[in-house]
Each structure stands twice: as structure tokens, then as C-alpha cells.
Amino acid sequence: MFKPMRRKDRQISETESYEILKKGEYGFLGTIGLNGYPSCTPFNYVVGDNCIYVHLARKGGAVIECVSNNNKISFTHVDKIELLSDEFVTNYESIMVFGIAEIAGDEEKRKALTMFIDKYSGNFKEDGMKHIEEDFNNTSVVKINIEHITGKARRG
Numbered sequence: 558m559f560k561p562m563r564r565k566d567r568q569i570s571e572t573e574s575y576e577i578l579k580k581g582e583y584g585f586l587g588t589i590g591l592n593g594y595p596s597c598t599p600f601n602y603v604v605g606d607n608c609i610y611v612h613l614a615r616k617g618g619a620v621i622e623c624v625s626n627n628n629k630i631s632f633t634h635v636d637k638i639e640l641l642s643d644e645f646v647t648n649y650e651s652i653m654v655f656g657i658a659e660i661a662g663d664e665e666k667r668k669a670l671t672m673f674i675d676k677y678s679g680n681f682k683e684d685g686m687k688h689i690e691e692d693f694n695n696t697s698v699v700k701i702n703i704e705h706i707t708g709k710a711r712r713g
Contacts, residue, residue, distance in 0.1 A: 558705070559707075562707055567709045568709055569708040577636065577652055578609070578634055578706070578708075580636075581602070581634040584632050585633045586598050586599075586600055586611060586620065586701075587631035588619075588620060589627045589629075590619065590622075591622060591626055598620055600612075603672040603673055607703050608700050608701055609700075610669035610673075611698070612669065612696055613696070614697065620699065621699075624658045624660070624699055625660075629657060630655070630656055630701055631653065631655050633652065633654070635650070635652075636650045636651075637712075639713075646711065648710075648711050648712055649711055650710040650712075651709050651710070652707070652708045654706045655705040656702050656705070657701070657702045657704060658700065659700050660698070660699060666696070666697070667689065667693070669698045669700070671689065
């Protein structure tokens with residue numbers, strides 16, 4: 558279903574790819590718009606239970622519209638970028654995910670938002686939980702069920 562990676566010498570294991578993805582802070586969600594054009598939207602995210610979660614406003618604008626129209630997505634994370642100008646190369650780690658997106662229900666949304674607090678604002682858990690309750694009805698969470706994950710790295 559998915560084309561094999563061309564640069565096998567740079568391929569990293571699925572397990573390591575998942576671990577790198579879990580630790581990452583930002584990624585790009587790729588969707589297909591109603592006009593048929595692709596769009597990549599940057600998000601911070603959390604990972605759990607073989608899923609990626611992103612959060613956005615309740616109405617969600619284009620992302621909710623795209624996911625509702627075509628739930629097949631891609632998600633990309635790149636990290637540890639080091640440009641080696643004198644060698645004409647770049648060191649990096651990159652993860653690509655393909656999956657099916659859906660709007661999370663209330664129980665899963667609450668779980669995901671708590672994961673966001675734990676990952677990004679762990680020192681402010683009590684305030685974060687209050688914030689979740691105050692904005693719960695104004696927030697949507699998109700859940701991405703990971704179907705395929707690949708990782709690639711150059712670590713000169």
C-alpha cells in the first residue's frame with residue numbers, strides 16, 4: 558500500500574520512529590482541501606495508544622472541514638536538524654505518518670487535552686486542568702489513528 562523507502566541506509570526502525578514522534582514538539586498535518594489541493598498545517602501534538610492528537614478551536618476551520626471531507630492524512634515531524642555547510646549535507650531525524658483522522662468524542666478529547674498539559678505544561682497541572690474545563694466546549698481534538706509510520710535519519 559505504501560511505497561518502500563528509497564534510502565534504506567537512512568531508515569530507522571518503526572519502534573524508534575514512534576519514540577522520536579512521541580518526544581517531538583511540532584509537526585505538520587497534511588490534509589486534502591475541498592478544492593482538491595493539499596494543505597499542511599503546523600501543530601503541537603501528543604502521541605498515545607498508536608494515535609496522534611492535535612487540538613484546535615471547536616469550529617476548527619479548514620482542518621475540520623478537510624478531515625470531515627477526506628479523513629486520510631499525513632503527519633510529518635522533523636527534529637535534530639544540523640546544517641553542515643562545509644559538507645553540503647544536513648543531519649536530521651524525520652518521521653512520516655499516514656493514518657485516518659477523526660474528531661475525538663468528549664471522553665477521548667478530555668484524555669488528549671490532559672496529555673497536552675502533561676507534555677507541555679507539566680509544572681502547571683492544576684491550572685491546566687482548570688483551563689481544560691473552562692475551554693472544553695470551545696475546543697476540538699483531531700485523533701489520527703496511525704496506519705503507517707516510517708523514520709529516516711542522517712546522524713553524521
